[in-house]
Amino acid sequence: MTRELVPPAKARPGDRVAVLSPSFAAAGAYPRVHEQAMTRLTEVTGLVPVEYPTTRKIGATARERAADINAALADPGIRALLAVIGGEDQITVIPHLDQELARADPKPFLGTSDNTNLHHWLWDAGVASFYGGSSQVHLGPGPGVDDIHARSLRAALLTGERLEVTEPGESEDIGIDWADPRALESYGRRAPTRPWSWYGPSRSVTGRTWGGCVEVIQWILTAGRFRHEPDALRGGVLLLETSEELLPARAVGWIVRALGERGILSAVDAVLVARPPVSDHTRHPDAAERERLRTEQRDTVAEVINQYNPEAVVCVGVPFGHTRPQWILPHGGTITVDGARQRITADYR
Template identity: 70%
Template sequence: MTVAVKYPAKAVPGDKVAVLSPSFAAPGFAPEVHEQAMERLARLTGLVPVEYPTTRQLGAAPRERARDLNAAFADPQIRAVLATIGGEDQITVVPHLDPEPVLADPKPFLGYSDNTNILNWLWTNGVAGYYGGSTQVQLGPGPAVDDVHARSLRAALLTGERLEVTEPGESEDLGKDWKDPAALTDYGDREPTEPWTWAGPARTVTGRTWGGCIEVLQWLLTAGRFPTDPAVLDGGVLLLESSEELIPAREFGLIVRSLGERGVLETVDAVMVARPPTSSFEVHPSSAERASKRAEQRDVAIETVQRYNPDAVVVVGVPFGHTRPQWILPHGGLVTVDGTEQRVWADYS
């Protein structure tokens, strides 16, 4: 039992794309970063960003944000929808979304973190999306857009290529404070990355992806917004990552355990766990402490997955989710996890 998936058509240069704030309206908080993001989006893709009433409206009600999403999905001139950032209350927006225009004219939706809500809603309606790509985080700040992000952004929106997901060799947990003028010109504090860790059998898995931010997945399961039968994920690839809330490794493992008890882990054939953030504006661990926290989450993720599914191919440390440079990955589309060659490929068609 698997979900039939529609793949949205690609945009072409000159098309319009909606830029929305389904959760936190970051452009209203830091408009300079947003403006730079829009310039870079247009330059990188040739697409024309279109804002909606709540794109910059701080504190907009869930129904108002849903209204803008519904309008963007229904407008035939809009050929993709990009989220500016995540947040924490998108779960209250989803009940107001209308599936009819989405099914009539599927469009690529890009977002991560709290946007796991919308991606799961699209997935349950049989429409693929893309996990990653918040404009306020990956496009606006710093001296340039990271190469791996730019390539996966163009693949998701325009070209539909099959790309190898590679390690850029450096990472930052967060950039400069958006209110600091340096946010427009400087990266955050970057450090060298560790090699990915592989576990499970040396075999190759190609499957449709589902998942996202693990804290949000817990909310979705609690709210009953996942199909009753986990067999809809049969043979799939589970994406798991954690947010800037910096949950302890033990809590990460407990949520993964709940996915195991739900039947999700034994159904999928591969699990990809992202390199987690380990610092924030309020929390500043040493380099050794950050490495230790990443190792703790890695170990508990592998141990828990293997407890429920020793045949799953597991890779930990992939640069997606709450990290930069960030790969945008298919959500509902195909990813190949090659445990023999220890390589990952993403199909953006």
């Protein structure tokens, strides 16, 4: 990637971390899950969570949420920022943010889904971040924090080490409804996973990452907030994942095709596509249908990427998106995608 990014300084145990709701205030809607998440955040990282006026405020305006983000960026005592969850209107928050605050004191920011808006805003400001880590999804529910999530959480916030991204062997699309007390102690319906699918040449690519949730990437492009030529992504690694909206494969393919027309697919040297969710609280397809839906999306996306960049190393099924367990991955940091050895290594510096 030709664009240079500043890696944020790591926090230390005992430091304070801002816990924010840049989109939906799930912390206010489901406080018991949120409070368990905050306890586990400290247990796993040694960091002290700090809430802001809109962290639990349902219906907070875009300006109010932006004010909390700006305040966290400006406070030298805050050493990292963590989003509670995503949502669907963070795009309205972005115009009220101050990039000079992000550049003056770069801090790790973690979030997924709608937080693709904030990741791109930081990338545009020249600051790297970490894709993943919504506390309401990955810290609060269930009997504990998944190992791969805890390891990548510590690496992103504290240690800055290199980790091989591995398959945990099981996955859930959706957990137990957070209004149900069982959500505090039980996982959702988990099932065994299949090996990742690899495409393209048998070579190793090391590059800076860019991307996120494909639906939100589409919004960013539509709003004109990708103000760079595709060459800014030259030689990089594209991250693509889909949300709990459960888009049909052809709709996902249309978005990826648009990235090809924008020149993004041909610019990168590798693409990582996350394991997609294919069920939710109201839709419960059986195992065979879930496999069919994932296979259809996999084949569609791989075919589109091949049309625009047959030399890209592509891996589909990596657990970094909306399913759980989840790896947190560098956004603007470096990942090695080794098509020959079929291994992925992330650098959390």
